[in-house]
Amino acid sequence: MGVVAGVDSSTQSCTVELRDASDGRLLGSGRSPHASTTPPVSEQDPREWWQAFGHALGRAVDQAGLAARDIDAVSVAAQCHSPVLLDDHDRVLRRAKLWNDTTSSPQAARLVHELGPAGWADAVGSVPTAAFTVTKLAWIAENEPRTLDAVAHVLLPHDYLTYRLTGRAVTDRSEASGTGYYAAHTGSYLPKHLERWVRDDIDWARTLPTVLGPSDAAGHATTSDARALGLRPDVVVGAGAGDQHAGALGIGLAPRQVLYSLGTSGVVMTTSSVPVHDASAWVDGVADAAGGWLPLMCSLNCAKVTDTVARLLGVDHAELARLALAAPRRPDRMVLAAFLDGERTPDRPGARGVLAGLRSDATREELALAGFEGVVLGLVRGHQAIQAAGATADGPVTVTGGGARSAAYRQVLADVLGRPVETRDVAEATARGAAVQAAAVLAGADVREVRDAWSPAVTGVVEPRDHVGEDIWRRYRALADRPQPDEGSTDEG
Template identity: 35%
Template sequence: MANQQLFLGIDCGTQGTKALILDTISGQVLGQGAAAHSMISGANGRREQDTQQWLDAFTQATHQALAAAGVDGQAILGIGVSGQQHGLVLLDEQGQVLRPAKLWCDTETTPENDRLLAHLGGEDGSLERLGVVIAPGYTVSKLLWTREQHPQVFERIARILLPHDFLNYWLTGRHCSEYGDASGTGYFNVRTRQWDVQLLQHIDPSGRLQAALPELIEAHRPVGRILPAIAEHLGINPKAVVASGGGDNMMGAIGTGNIQPGVITMSLGSSGTVYAYAAEPVVSPQPSVATFCSSSGGWLPLICTMNLTNATGAVRELLDLDIDAFNALVVQAPIGAEGVSMLPFLNGERVPALPHATGSLLGLTTTNLTRANLCRAVVEGTTFGLRYGLDLLRANGLQAQSIRLIGGGSKSPVWRQIVADIMDTTVICTEQSEAAALGAAIQAAWCHSGQQDGLAELCERCVKLDPASETRPVAAHVAASQQAYERYRQHVATL
């Protein structure tokens, strides 16, 4: 089968690991697999995972994808790994994991983050020094927390890795990181693309953390070849190249063809993200905008909202509705839900920046308190948060002709229309909804090719837009949505 070039893309997320097999000659995804992870939850917002689960899920999802594709694993030329960002994986001298990984959604380290932020001179100081404002989810506060809560673990730290770095280490035995995922650590300068060693010395003057940092590599550079024992375990070609990989948002950008200016990707998942490619590190003065590096050689200004399908899911559960019944009710209600507003901040919120906020329903009267208005209000409320973020990105100079939608929410034609109307921009879905796994496979092909400028051509071939999903804003809807959005902004202003 010389007319195929096969690559494995892996996306290790919070909920589970997805695998897909991509043929870069035809640009087709040939097969997919998935396996779930569970969470260790505790008091004070603790959210951790056992890293062995990632390895087991990686193996299971890969075997499934190979079987579904009906291909021989010996034909796989390369592997790319996308990982949940910010998570902390600590290894000892022997390469053994010291404790469960602390995740991006863990808020237990909020006090440590507050102290580190004060040390940096607040939000402005953090922006000036690092190009990002450190948040509790970032890796840096997890290091300070480990030092204070688990000193005996801290003493044994030999390597500090992010989730995707850890999977690359398992695959190749090499400790390294690339700029995109490193941007979310909080001890990396996004402008100069270097570790901020002084900040780690502030946490621990002994220099232990500095010595434990992985080597930084360029996005188009492979980490190395897969270890023979792991190749055998996965049923993969032992000559397969392992790509630099990246964070899930960086890989989602590649998997939606968002590698040059003019495209905006919007993900409607349990959290919502909006990001766009930038050729220069133009850091926004707005602390909510994270000017991360991309995993394709540029930058990826990004906003993230904490509440999206988790909020719509909560309302669906409350009213005992399946997805179709829920969508039917959303359509029944008029734009603006007859004055009902939901501020869906069930997890606190990052954009708008209200970490301690709770959710609220406003504007209820005896006549407008209906199931349809509640359903409409939660979809509008979550989408307004994304509009707020998109406005911040636009204020920083980003322009886009269209929005590429991914994530569970993008499968709903009703929601697509609401997004188009609220953003006043045409939206379209990519054919492959697993954008991060697809991006990882495309990046693997790029690293395998050795062509530094070959990424655009690969995206052209492998990222397919779904013309049937294209949704244009309706002028009358746009005006009504703008009014409802202004009402949302007034409610947020009172918080």
């Protein structure tokens, strides 16, 4: 029996799943937390990601009754966009600015103004926001120029962990396509973007990792760091992927199907055989982890919105769901624009949450429902934008992530869509997807073959119960699109 390890290094934690390489059977899992962050300044030390990986791996092998030396292949998926800057001695030069750090919003606005939304969409498939790597590098160039004086490698989160395992500076096309300086549709870096908007005196081609295909091996676990984990030097390491991209592998996302991922961020995605270029800035036309494309919309505010409502009401998540499902669906009910910490899509980094329709007879149930609906209405707008951008996204809808465990999220999503919503037998889609890639690399197979062979079963279907009418949509759009007086401020102080 071969054993593969799938790694999910997310914003909140590192999760490692050990699976049987032949059939995908789960053998054991482990998790270790990361330091919590809150925008606008959201940063983590990449060295702590490595420590969390080690702890999570140890817990996984213990649960499986195995040892690290029993592992045959590893692949790492991780949160996207954050630049990891190393010097020529492999030292981390600064904390990584995460995808939800909004301090580079002024740089993002300038980049979009200078090239234009259509210019960016044509060049890289997406219109950059503060989430994109190029804007964060521009911020560092303006605010910490000496940091870039010493840079030897510009990596992304999963690249960094792969580098610690193999000693090779490599990435994959899914992760590279979210940087703002890689054109996945041509398979080439755009160093002139870095020269124009970051620094023109750096040999960027030398600093950037090699882009691998989804079924390519990054190398073997030959470093001293890998030996310290107990891994054999012949362990093969996959190219890795972005977290949402690996999640699509783990779910077994097929053409026309739509995946709603409800976690810290909320993501709506579908697969596409052709690239998508959306000048509206709603859809990121990124590559997927299987050789195709993964047009997606990403929101900053998802499960943490309902976390906040639960805290304000003094209830746990189960009670919050019960309250929301018991709320009357009157057409003049409360509506929430859930931009609690600014927003990425739409690009409104200085916005805040706004609740409208509050009445003297308002109930706890209605406030709970407003929290769930505020998140879901925003994500369904993203689904609509994906279709408007030309992607076929009219097939079965699957919901995953921590929020998918809530009956209220599942029901509200079905009600807003007016369509059934499926759940699948996947507890950790991203770690599972990374294991799919590791198994493919170990076998010398196409990752799509393993993805399809391991496709998880449907575990439940939620049918629409209460139609969310145009009146709610009209009120939501008016609230969500209305400028706020202090919007635009992203000062760190």
